[in-house]
Amino acid sequence: MPIEYEILPFLDWLLPTVGERYGALLQFAASFAILATLGLLVWYLFAAIRLGPSEGFYAVAKVVFNAFSQDLPGFSLRRTFALARLAIQESVRKRVFVAFIVFVIVLLFANWFLDDNNPNPGRLYLGLVMTTSNYLLLVLTLFLSAFSLPTDIKNRTIYTIVTKPVRPSEIVLGRVIGFASVGTAMLALMCVTSYFFVLRGLNHTHEIAATEMAPTGEPGANSWKGRTSFDAHHRHEEVIIENGQGVTNLEMGHWHQVTVEGEGDQRRFVVGPHQGMLRARVPVYGKLGFLDRAGQPAAEGISVGDEWVYRSYIEGKTQSTAIWTFRGVVEPKFPNGLPMEINLGVFRTHKGNIEQTVLGELFIVNPNERAKFRRSEVIPFSSREFEPLEMFLKREINGVDARGKLVPVDLFRDLTDNGALEIHIRCAEPGQYFGMAQRDVFLKASDRTFMMNFLKGHISIWLQMLMVTSLGVMFSTFLTGPVAMLGTFASIVLGYFSNFVVKVFDGMFQGPDALKRFVRELFGIPEEAGVPGGGPLESFVRMLRQANQTSDLELGIAQRPAEYLDVGFMLVVRLFVQLLPDFKKFDNSAYVTYGIDVEPNLLAAQIVTALSFVLVTSLIGYFFLKTRELAA
């Protein structure tokens, strides 16, 4: 599963590290200060235009002063919860739970459109329920939050509220809490329903007829080999049993344990429940380094021209090596050995035998150069391009001594240095390449429970719902319902595609032009960065003219005005995107789908970010509502 950003320990993420990073807390504080200052300046500008410089200053100062002298001390949780309760009652009596019925209908008819022969039905089912829950909930909260306050203002029911001792902050927070509560109830229902839907949908077993199994080994060894029946659109072609216990092969992302019961004519082969589809692996990640084809250290591997630069590559049958350095590799954490998972990309320069996988080799290296045993034997493996490869490095392994001889060693005692260990991977075939990113290889400390991970995935949906709710309420404090809804929707889309927006902006300032060079320096835009094609106006003209993105666009005298309009628009969007959270980073459904535990550090960072976002949007909503003439 690609993870394109680094997940830091929570405190490292939150607090500054001298010489390395500012930390989230400092970044939030700085962003908040800049936003507050700019907001006050813009507000004063508008007030000065309407009322004059001194009256305008007084008007702004009065509101800010009242915010701290009256509204903050007088803030009441009871009033806030009363307003939240009203929002819940409104939602319930307007039949909001119809959305849950839509969800159930989607699940009931899921089998009509799910691919029965999908090679990984676990991922399919989990992807379906997570995606459906996510989108349905976001749409629901989008409508609830964007339309509620404008409807109150239009119907004037707000009059009977603001003429009571209610602060605007209580109105804003009351709505956020109320709609978030409705969303939480909906999500809880969806979560429980999804969980049982997935369990039930994936639940299956096989039978093994005695005629399908042939004895292996010595007579009486109770060892068998055979295959299972065809059930749930698949069969396990390999069943290997030794001493009465065995497993099937991995098929459609899972396997079964098989036991032999009884003897002679009463012998039965009992297939257990599926395993491997619903997991929560806890990965231990290392730090990735490279050696180039001459065996010299390199910052990264080779680029094979792939647009997606997530992975870099090592060349086969050379000294080119990818090295993962792990820490904390100690016996209590990994009894008996090192379970690990490898997810490599493969780039073929010649087809070779396309049905055969590309071979690779792996060995363990002790980082301590003075260790008695510096490395283990070479362990060959067959790469899997689209599925994870699971390997188990036993504790009793062969190491290479000073004379180059293989001798049995203990992995923890002889090949680690204070818990540090390196895993080297090479491609064994000439002309072929292995691609890797830092998180493509990891050790598996243990498995956590799938149910807990499933819940954590839904917590991330809840956080997205919370942010959408607060955005919708904020926009609704100064926009009409439909416009607030559009604004919230646009913010979500921009949040999801913030990287692309930055690339479009960066691409607009490439070239030798002095002004463009100045902007590049101002924003720190690297040369050759971004995507070509210009902003929305230029793209629209290209579309009409059917011109591709890289060709020169001659607009004559309209060239400059069009460019400036685009620049102006994209500058606003670029700055706005800076304020939005990256919604992609809040989507933990891939973790659940791929069976990887959602790291507590990640979840903690997401929670803090979401709550900070809610706080800021609530503040903005408060000031807009406070300065709004509700009866105008």
Added chain:
Amino acid sequence: MNSSTAGSVASPPSSGATQDVVLETRSLSKDYRDFWGRRKVRALKGLNLEVRRGEIFGLLGPNGSGKSTTIKLMLGLLFPTTGHALAFGKDATDVSNKERIGYLPEESYLYKFLNAEETLDFYGRLFNMSADRRRQRVNELIQMVGLDWAKRRQLKEYSKGMTRRIGLAQALINDPELILLDEPTSGLDPIGTREMKDLILELRKQGKTVLMCSHLLADVQDVCDRIAILHQGELKELGRVDSLLTVQDVTQMRTTKLSKEAEDEIRAVVARHGGEVLGVENPTTTLEDLFLNIVRDSEARPGRRAQEKV
């Protein structure tokens, strides 16, 4: 009839007994502007008035005269263009004032998906009332407005009069010192109107201050102590109702029924004193009193039918 009335010029704002002044406006003006800031309508022009503690103050005027605008400015629903609106000596937008104010809008503007109990309970929570106090107050008010029989029905099923009564109940939920009523009798039948007026008088007896605005003159005349008349955003008249309405140069005398000879003798006495008898006729009751009497009679004796009186 030569009639002159006293107290016809709007008196300047009094600075004397300011501790008795509950509401005050000082050169209050309001312009409604469009999106570009251009003035569309001048709704209020330099309004100066005071409302004193314990009185019922009427704000009269035709439609569009600025009555509702004035009330909304006093409640902070609108912001003044120039001038000030003060409540209890503080700026009208001061949120602490709202603890002591009750407001009945011109349409009740309540949440239709709530029932009467839920509505009053919700507004009670907004005053941080404890659960027991809230429950007690809700029951009191529902009884007071006579809606005990419909308290569990959602407001979307209520008639206009019923909604108006719940609107009044929510205005009184916090037992306010000052009550602002915008067209309180609008939409009410004569019985409801009479009950509303009785309630307003009762509020005054309790020492509360009431500011009501209306264009129904008879209602205002019956209850208000002082009135202000607005027209096109300007204050045209201000003073006590009895002073404004008293016709100074006519003496009215009411007697029991007199014979023709007695009437002639009285005319002669008036003429001897240099006066002139302007008219002698039987007085008329009001249509409201007639209506109320008929309704009471009908409730006491159902089935009796009327005959047309020529």
